[in-house]
Amino acid sequence: MSTMRLFSILGLILSQVSLSAPRTEAALSDTTKALAIGLWKALPKGDPTTRLEAASRALVGRPYLLGPLGEGDSSLGEPKPRLRLDVFDCVTFLETSLALSLAKDSNAILSTLDSIRYLNGKVEWKSRNHFTEGEWLPRNHRLARLVAFPGDTVERRTLYRKAFYAKHTVDVADTVMDLRMTPRLVAIERWSRPADTTRMRGVGLVGKVLGYPILHTGFLVERKGQPALFRHASQAGTVREQPFADYLREKTKFVGVMVWDWFPSEPK
Numbered sequence: 001m002s003t004m005r006l007f008s009i010l011g012l013i014l015s016q017v018s019l020s021a022p023r024t025e026a027a028l029s030d031t032t033k034a035l036a037i038g039l040w041k042a043l044p045k046g047d048p049t050t051r052l053e054a055a056s057r058a059l060v061g062r063p064y065l066l067g068p069l070g071e072g073d074s075s076l077g078e079p080k081p082r083l084r085l086d087v088f089d090c091v092t093f094l095e096t097s098l099a100l101s102l103a104k105d106s107n108a109i110l111s112t113l114d115s116i117r118y119l120n121g122k123v124e125w126k127s128r129n130h131f132t133e134g135e136w137l138p139r140n141h142r143l144a145r146l147v148a149f150p151g152d153t154v155e156r157r158t159l160y161r162k163a164f165y166a167k168h169t170v171d172v173a174d175t176v177m178d179l180r181m182t183p184r185l186v187a188i189e190r191w192s193r194p195a196d197t198t199r200m201r202g203v204g205l206v207g208k209v210l211g212y213p214i215l216h217t218g219f220l221v222e223r224k225g226q227p228a229l230f231r232h233a234s235q236a237g238t239v240r241e242q243p244f245a246d247y248l249r250e251k252t253k254f255v256g257v258m259v260w261d262w263f264p265s266e267p268k
Contacts, residue, residue: 061238144260147260159176179213181257
């Protein structure tokens, strides 16, 4: 074999490896890197909860876009970017806020986000935490712990994981779960009242759709002496804040609310 032909073959192999390799921070656009660095550096020093509140607040006003993130490579799943800071849906708003607050430095934002979005941080579609109640919450148990309230109810729901994963020819069984939630009317009454403390929790809104219980997520922002606010990426067009009780009054499609504390192992 000639030297020129050998180099051609090696070049082809290397190009295919490069195309299929997962993206890293180095592969992010200059705009995304600049936004990430600016947001991370602007966060206050201190505990993760303080940083999470500041990170999520800094993203208020950004446009809504359903499904803005993917695996960055079609061989791994969806070729959409693994990190964007210009648009969000409800889940990526939660995840990106967490990544910004937890990253040790601005170069670790993407790897931190990967560890939140994927089982064991393995970037591939079948390892992504698609179901909030059945995958995202249990796999991120170090970051989020469900809160139980007096008057909660429990509903047995089936997650239609088999049909969902079959779209990508992945064989996964359906899952049956007992979901503890605060009924919608009870939640409206509870979070209409002024809060007795200042804190921020996560919320998942449970709907009536069979197979897919949690339909929306966001942050429950409580400030002492004021009714709670809902900070979320809204399909109405932007990341926004609005009174949580008012939102629930308007959205009758939801039957209940699941609430979780952030960073349960952190001293309060």
